[in-house]
Amino acid sequence: MTKNYEHSISGHIRRMYRKKLISPMIYLVILASLWLLLPLSDILFPQRLERMRPLDAYSQSGSSYIHANLKDLYFTGYTNTLWGRTNGYYYYVLQEKQCIVVLLSPKTCEEGLPYIDSVSIRGRVLLGNTAYAALLDCLAGDLDWTREGISQKVNAYFISEPAYKLGLTVFLLAVYFLTGAYALVRLLLDIVYICIPIFCPACRRLGLFGKPSELLAQAETELATLPQLATEDMFITEHYFIILASCEVAVVPIAEIIWIYKYSTLHKILWYHFSISYTLHITANKHLYIQCPENMKSDIDGIIDYLAEANHDILVGFNEENRIKVCNMQHYRPNMQKLLCFLHHKH
Incomplete structure:
Protein backbone atom coordinates (compact mmCIF):
# COMPACT_ATOMS: atom_id res chain seq x y z
CA MET A 1 0.00 0.00 0.00
CA THR A 2 1.36 3.42 -0.95
CA LYS A 3 1.93 5.67 2.01
CA ASN A 4 0.49 9.19 1.77
CA TYR A 5 3.21 11.75 2.56
CA GLU A 6 1.07 14.80 1.77
CA HIS A 7 1.69 17.60 4.25
CA SER A 8 3.87 15.26 6.32
CA ILE A 9 6.26 18.05 7.29
CA SER A 10 3.63 20.45 8.65
CA GLY A 11 1.68 17.60 10.21
CA HIS A 12 4.79 16.20 11.85
CA ILE A 13 5.71 19.63 13.22
CA ARG A 14 2.26 19.95 14.79
CA ARG A 15 2.41 16.47 16.31
CA MET A 16 5.92 17.02 17.64
CA TYR A 17 5.09 20.30 19.35
CA ARG A 18 1.85 18.90 20.76
CA LYS A 19 4.01 16.36 22.58
CA LYS A 20 6.38 19.10 23.70
CA LEU A 21 3.44 20.99 25.23
CA ILE A 22 3.13 18.39 27.96
CA SER A 23 6.33 19.11 29.92
CA PRO A 24 5.94 22.91 30.28
CA MET A 25 2.25 22.48 31.14
CA ILE A 26 3.07 19.97 33.89
CA TYR A 27 5.85 22.19 35.20
CA LEU A 28 3.59 25.26 35.33
CA VAL A 29 0.93 23.24 37.17
CA ILE A 30 3.58 22.17 39.70
CA LEU A 31 4.68 25.79 40.17
CA ALA A 32 1.08 26.92 40.64
CA SER A 33 0.54 24.15 43.20
CA LEU A 34 3.67 25.18 45.09
CA TRP A 35 2.46 28.78 45.10
CA LEU A 36 -0.83 27.69 46.68
CA LEU A 37 0.57 25.11 49.09
CA LEU A 38 3.71 26.91 50.24
CA PRO A 39 3.90 30.45 51.68
CA LEU A 40 5.81 31.78 48.69
CA SER A 41 3.77 34.96 48.45
CA ASP A 42 4.19 35.54 52.19
CA ILE A 43 7.95 35.25 51.84
CA LEU A 44 7.87 38.04 49.28
CA PHE A 45 5.22 40.04 51.13
CA PRO A 46 5.39 39.05 54.82
CA GLN A 47 2.64 39.98 57.24
CA LYS A 165 17.15 33.24 55.27
CA LEU A 166 16.94 36.12 52.84
CA GLY A 167 19.80 35.02 50.57
CA LEU A 168 18.48 31.48 50.12
CA THR A 169 14.94 32.80 49.76
CA VAL A 170 15.93 35.23 47.00
CA PHE A 171 17.84 32.49 45.17
CA LEU A 172 14.97 29.99 45.34
CA LEU A 173 12.41 32.58 44.28
CA ALA A 174 14.65 33.65 41.40
CA VAL A 175 14.86 30.02 40.26
CA TYR A 176 11.09 29.71 40.70
CA PHE A 177 10.21 32.74 38.59
CA LEU A 178 12.94 32.32 35.96
CA THR A 179 12.13 28.67 35.31
CA GLY A 180 8.44 29.50 35.36
CA ALA A 181 8.97 32.28 32.82
CA TYR A 182 10.98 29.93 30.61
CA ALA A 183 8.27 27.26 30.80
CA LEU A 184 5.60 29.83 29.96
CA VAL A 185 7.57 31.16 26.98
CA ARG A 186 8.23 27.58 25.85
CA LEU A 187 4.52 26.80 26.12
CA LEU A 188 3.51 29.88 24.12
CA LEU A 189 6.10 29.19 21.42
CA ASP A 190 4.95 25.58 21.12
CA ILE A 191 1.38 26.78 20.65
CA VAL A 192 2.54 29.21 17.95
CA TYR A 193 4.46 26.45 16.16
CA ILE A 194 1.40 24.20 16.28
CA CYS A 195 -0.84 26.90 14.82
CA ILE A 196 1.72 28.24 12.32
CA PRO A 197 4.36 25.57 11.52
CA ILE A 198 6.32 27.92 9.26
CA PHE A 199 7.45 29.81 12.38
CA CYS A 200 9.20 26.79 13.93
CA PRO A 201 13.04 26.80 13.98
CA ALA A 202 13.33 24.07 11.34
CA CYS A 203 11.30 26.13 8.86
CA ARG A 204 12.96 29.41 9.80
CA ARG A 205 16.33 27.86 8.94
CA LEU A 206 15.08 27.57 5.37
CA GLY A 207 15.29 31.36 5.31
CA LEU A 208 19.04 30.92 4.89
CA PHE A 209 18.42 29.68 1.35
CA GLY A 210 15.33 31.58 0.23
CA LYS A 211 11.76 32.33 1.22
CA PRO A 212 10.83 29.76 3.89
CA SER A 213 7.16 29.45 2.92
CA GLU A 214 7.99 28.76 -0.74
CA LEU A 215 10.75 26.27 0.06
CA LEU A 216 8.55 24.46 2.58
CA ALA A 217 5.69 24.29 0.08
CA GLN A 218 8.04 22.84 -2.53
CA ALA A 219 9.37 20.27 -0.07
CA GLU A 220 5.80 19.33 0.93
CA THR A 221 4.85 18.88 -2.72
CA GLU A 222 7.85 16.72 -3.50
CA LEU A 223 7.29 14.61 -0.40
CA ALA A 224 3.62 14.18 -1.33
CA THR A 225 4.61 12.59 -4.64
CA LEU A 226 6.56 9.94 -2.70
CA PRO A 227 10.23 10.44 -1.79
CA GLN A 228 12.99 9.04 -3.93
CA LEU A 229 14.54 7.42 -0.85
CA ALA A 230 12.97 6.90 2.57
CA THR A 231 14.02 5.42 5.89
CA GLU A 232 12.07 5.42 9.14
CA ASP A 233 12.63 9.14 9.77
CA MET A 234 14.80 10.43 6.90
CA PHE A 235 13.59 11.19 3.38
CA ILE A 236 15.17 12.37 0.14
CA THR A 237 13.09 14.09 -2.50
CA GLU A 238 14.24 15.58 -5.78
CA HIS A 239 15.64 18.73 -4.16
CA TYR A 240 15.49 18.21 -0.37
CA PHE A 241 16.83 16.11 2.44
CA ILE A 242 14.14 15.86 5.14
CA ILE A 243 14.27 14.60 8.74
CA LEU A 244 10.99 13.77 10.49
CA ALA A 245 12.17 12.24 13.77
CA SER A 246 10.20 12.05 17.00
CA CYS A 247 11.91 15.11 18.49
CA GLU A 248 13.48 16.75 15.46
CA VAL A 249 12.51 18.22 12.11
CA ALA A 250 14.91 19.43 9.44
CA VAL A 251 14.55 20.39 5.79
CA VAL A 252 17.75 21.06 3.83
CA PRO A 253 18.09 21.76 0.10
CA ILE A 254 20.39 19.09 -1.35
CA ALA A 255 22.16 21.71 -3.46
CA GLU A 256 23.25 23.51 -0.25
CA ILE A 257 24.84 20.47 1.42
CA ILE A 258 28.64 20.59 1.36
CA TRP A 259 29.76 17.81 3.72
CA ILE A 260 28.30 14.55 5.03
CA TYR A 261 29.80 11.81 7.13
CA LYS A 262 28.80 8.91 9.33
CA TYR A 263 29.59 8.93 13.05
CA SER A 264 29.72 5.69 15.00
CA THR A 265 29.53 5.35 18.78
CA LEU A 266 30.51 2.20 20.63
CA HIS A 267 28.32 1.55 23.67
CA LYS A 268 29.89 -0.56 26.37
CA ILE A 269 29.75 -1.38 30.05
CA LEU A 270 33.21 -2.02 31.43
CA TRP A 271 34.77 -4.51 28.98
CA TYR A 272 31.49 -5.66 27.42
CA HIS A 273 30.63 -4.08 24.06
CA PHE A 274 26.92 -4.44 23.50
CA SER A 275 26.04 -2.14 20.57
CA ILE A 276 27.21 0.42 18.04
CA SER A 277 25.01 3.36 17.08
CA TYR A 278 25.33 5.42 13.92
CA THR A 279 24.40 9.03 13.23
CA LEU A 280 24.60 11.11 10.08
CA HIS A 281 26.24 14.55 10.29
CA ILE A 282 25.49 17.16 7.65
CA THR A 283 27.10 20.54 7.06
CA ALA A 284 25.42 22.94 4.64
CA ASN A 285 26.13 26.42 3.39
CA LYS A 286 25.44 29.44 5.62
CA HIS A 287 26.98 27.61 8.61
CA LEU A 288 24.08 25.16 8.95
CA TYR A 289 25.00 22.01 10.86
CA ILE A 290 22.63 19.10 11.48
CA GLN A 291 23.12 15.93 13.46
CA CYS A 292 20.57 13.35 12.41
CA PRO A 293 19.02 10.92 14.90
CA GLU A 294 20.47 7.45 15.34
CA ASN A 295 19.74 5.07 12.48
CA MET A 296 20.76 1.72 11.08
CA LYS A 297 24.14 1.65 9.36
CA SER A 298 22.61 0.45 6.11
CA ASP A 299 20.08 3.33 6.09
CA ILE A 300 22.78 5.94 6.69
CA ASP A 301 25.03 4.41 4.03
CA GLY A 302 22.14 4.53 1.58
CA ILE A 303 21.44 8.20 2.40
CA ILE A 304 25.12 9.12 1.98
CA ASP A 305 25.39 7.32 -1.36
CA TYR A 306 22.22 8.92 -2.70
CA LEU A 307 23.16 12.44 -1.58
CA ALA A 308 26.66 12.08 -3.03
CA GLU A 309 25.12 11.00 -6.33
CA ALA A 310 22.54 13.80 -6.30
CA ASN A 311 25.15 16.49 -5.58
CA HIS A 312 28.66 15.68 -6.79
CA ASP A 313 30.10 18.66 -4.91
CA ILE A 314 29.32 17.11 -1.51
CA LEU A 315 32.37 16.07 0.49
CA VAL A 316 31.89 12.56 1.86
CA GLY A 317 33.55 11.15 4.98
CA PHE A 318 35.28 12.66 7.97
CA ASN A 319 38.95 13.44 7.50
CA GLU A 320 41.26 16.39 8.01
CA GLU A 321 41.29 17.27 4.33
CA ASN A 322 37.50 17.61 4.18
CA ARG A 323 37.43 19.56 7.43
CA ILE A 324 39.91 22.11 6.09
CA LYS A 325 37.97 22.43 2.84
CA VAL A 326 34.74 23.09 4.75
CA CYS A 327 36.46 25.69 6.94
CA ASN A 328 37.72 27.47 3.84
CA MET A 329 34.32 27.33 2.14
CA GLN A 330 32.54 28.64 5.23
CA HIS A 331 35.25 31.27 5.87
CA TYR A 332 35.71 30.24 9.50
CA ARG A 333 38.05 32.30 11.64
CA PRO A 334 40.93 30.35 13.26
CA ASN A 335 39.15 30.07 16.60
CA MET A 336 35.99 28.84 14.85
CA GLN A 337 38.06 26.24 13.02
CA LYS A 338 39.20 24.85 16.36
CA LEU A 339 35.60 24.73 17.55
CA LEU A 340 34.48 22.96 14.39
CA CYS A 341 37.30 20.46 14.77
CA PHE A 342 36.23 19.81 18.37
CA LEU A 343 32.57 19.35 17.41
CA HIS A 344 33.36 17.05 14.51
CA HIS A 345 36.23 15.15 16.06
CA LYS A 346 35.62 11.42 16.17
CA HIS A 347 36.87 9.88 19.38
Missing part, protein backbone atom coordinates in the same frame (compact mmCIF):
# COMPACT_ATOMS: atom_id res chain seq x y z
CA ARG A 48 3.13 43.13 59.27
CA LEU A 49 3.52 42.49 62.99
CA GLU A 50 0.67 44.11 64.93
CA ARG A 51 1.02 44.97 68.60
CA MET A 52 -2.45 43.76 69.55
CA ARG A 53 -2.18 40.41 67.79
CA PRO A 54 -0.61 37.51 69.73
CA LEU A 55 2.48 35.89 68.26
CA ASP A 56 0.98 32.41 68.13
CA ALA A 57 -1.65 33.72 65.69
CA TYR A 58 1.07 34.33 63.08
CA SER A 59 2.56 30.88 63.47
CA GLN A 60 -0.82 29.16 63.27
CA SER A 61 -2.12 31.17 60.30
CA GLY A 62 -0.19 29.07 57.79
CA SER A 63 2.61 31.58 57.31
CA SER A 64 5.02 32.61 60.02
CA TYR A 65 6.87 35.20 57.94
CA ILE A 66 6.52 38.73 59.29
CA HIS A 67 7.80 42.26 58.88
CA ALA A 68 8.26 43.95 62.25
CA ASN A 69 9.12 47.44 63.44
CA LEU A 70 10.41 47.05 67.00
CA LYS A 71 11.45 49.62 69.58
CA ASP A 72 13.45 49.53 72.80
CA LEU A 73 15.26 46.23 72.46
CA TYR A 74 17.61 45.09 75.23
CA PHE A 75 20.38 42.55 74.82
CA THR A 76 19.99 39.48 77.04
CA GLY A 77 23.68 38.70 76.98
CA TYR A 78 23.12 35.38 75.21
CA THR A 79 23.73 34.30 71.64
CA ASN A 80 22.56 31.51 69.37
CA THR A 81 25.20 29.38 67.70
CA LEU A 82 24.93 27.17 64.63
CA TRP A 83 27.74 24.87 63.47
CA GLY A 84 30.14 26.60 65.82
CA ARG A 85 29.35 30.12 64.54
CA THR A 86 27.27 32.84 66.12
CA ASN A 87 23.95 32.75 64.30
CA GLY A 88 22.20 35.53 66.23
CA TYR A 89 21.89 37.59 69.39
CA TYR A 90 18.93 37.30 71.76
CA TYR A 91 17.14 40.54 72.63
CA TYR A 92 13.93 41.15 74.50
CA VAL A 93 11.24 43.76 74.05
CA LEU A 94 8.21 44.52 76.22
CA GLN A 95 4.85 44.64 74.45
CA GLU A 96 1.39 44.58 75.99
CA LYS A 97 2.68 43.55 79.44
CA GLN A 98 4.53 40.59 77.98
CA CYS A 99 8.17 40.00 77.17
CA ILE A 100 8.96 38.94 73.61
CA VAL A 101 12.33 37.47 72.70
CA VAL A 102 13.82 38.52 69.37
CA LEU A 103 16.79 36.77 67.76
CA LEU A 104 18.63 39.35 65.65
CA SER A 105 21.30 38.62 63.08
CA PRO A 106 24.83 39.80 63.93
CA LYS A 107 24.72 42.46 61.22
CA THR A 108 21.46 43.98 62.42
CA CYS A 109 22.54 44.34 66.04
CA GLU A 110 26.18 45.10 65.21
CA GLU A 111 27.18 41.94 67.07
CA GLY A 112 25.47 42.62 70.34
CA LEU A 113 24.68 46.28 71.01
CA PRO A 114 23.41 46.59 74.61
CA TYR A 115 20.39 48.64 73.56
CA ILE A 116 18.69 49.25 70.22
CA ASP A 117 16.30 52.17 70.00
CA SER A 118 14.38 50.87 66.96
CA VAL A 119 14.85 48.32 64.23
CA SER A 120 12.92 47.09 61.20
CA ILE A 121 13.39 43.41 60.37
CA ARG A 122 11.96 40.53 58.39
CA GLY A 123 11.78 37.28 60.27
CA ARG A 124 9.71 34.31 61.33
CA VAL A 125 7.57 33.64 64.36
CA LEU A 126 8.71 30.32 65.77
CA LEU A 127 7.63 28.17 68.67
CA GLY A 128 10.30 27.89 71.32
CA ASN A 129 12.84 25.16 70.56
CA THR A 130 15.60 23.53 72.61
CA ALA A 131 17.89 26.56 72.30
CA TYR A 132 15.03 28.83 73.34
CA ALA A 133 14.31 26.66 76.38
CA ALA A 134 17.99 26.83 77.34
CA LEU A 135 17.83 30.63 77.05
CA LEU A 136 14.85 30.78 79.41
CA ASP A 137 16.68 28.58 81.91
CA CYS A 138 19.67 30.93 81.81
CA LEU A 139 17.48 34.01 82.20
CA ALA A 140 15.63 32.40 85.11
CA GLY A 141 18.94 31.70 86.81
CA ASP A 142 20.16 35.27 86.25
CA LEU A 143 16.96 36.71 87.73
CA ASP A 144 16.73 34.11 90.48
CA TRP A 145 13.37 32.98 89.13
CA THR A 146 11.94 29.57 88.50
CA ARG A 147 11.44 28.24 84.99
CA GLU A 148 7.67 28.26 85.50
CA GLY A 149 7.74 31.84 86.70
CA ILE A 150 9.67 33.22 83.75
CA SER A 151 7.56 31.20 81.30
CA GLN A 152 4.51 33.11 82.48
CA LYS A 153 6.14 36.43 81.62
CA VAL A 154 7.97 35.48 78.42
CA ASN A 155 6.04 34.48 75.29
CA ALA A 156 6.33 30.85 74.26
CA TYR A 157 6.92 32.06 70.69
CA PHE A 158 9.84 34.20 69.59
CA ILE A 159 10.85 36.17 66.51
CA SER A 160 13.88 34.96 64.57
CA GLU A 161 15.48 37.17 61.95
CA PRO A 162 18.08 34.55 60.82
CA ALA A 163 15.24 32.09 60.13
CA TYR A 164 14.07 34.33 57.29
